[in-house]
Amino acid sequence: MLAFTSAARAGDTTATQQLNFWSAQAGAPGDAGKGRVFFGARHGGEWSCTSCHGTPPTGQGKHATTGKTIPPLAPAFNPKAFTDTARVEKWFRRNCKDVLSRECSAAEKADVLAYLLSLQP
Incomplete structure (x- = not known):
């Protein structure tokens, strides 16, 4: 399993490796459908991920x-997305914290990454 640390260097990972890591942390694979819903929801606050x-x-984005x-977030549209662990x-x-007023869970991160990786040209 990959060990992600704040000392990581640019180009040290891929979006798929990030998905695999967070899926392992969550104990279940990321779900693109849940990630799509999560990405568009306001979660009781003013913003959603789609706001920016x-x-x-x-x-x-803006x-x-x-x-x-903001450069495109989906890796198929931005090859640099999710390549720097830090x-x-x-x-x-x-x-x-901006969207949820807390940190995302490992499952939420895995779901969002699964959704983003599902977006193709």
């Missing part, structure tokens, strides 16, 4: 507050 990443997240552009950990932590 779009629907579907295959094109350039931060809901700052207006800063960045993956940072953005999951930050974005989950």
Whole structure:
């Protein structure tokens, strides 16, 4: 099993490896259908993942507050997506807290990654 640490380097992983890691942590494979629903839900707050990443997240997004552009999140549309473990950990932590007011569970991360990997050109 991959051990993800904050000391990881750019290009140290793939989206599929991330999915496999979080699925193992959750004890079940990621579910793309659950990930799609999760991605679009507001979870009782003001924002959803789609607020910044779009629907579907295959094109350039835009931060809901700052207006800063965000590269496509789906790996098939952005080859650099989910290739740097430290960045993956940072953005999951930050974005989950923005959307959920807590960190995402391993199952939620696996589901979102399964959804993102299911998006193809």
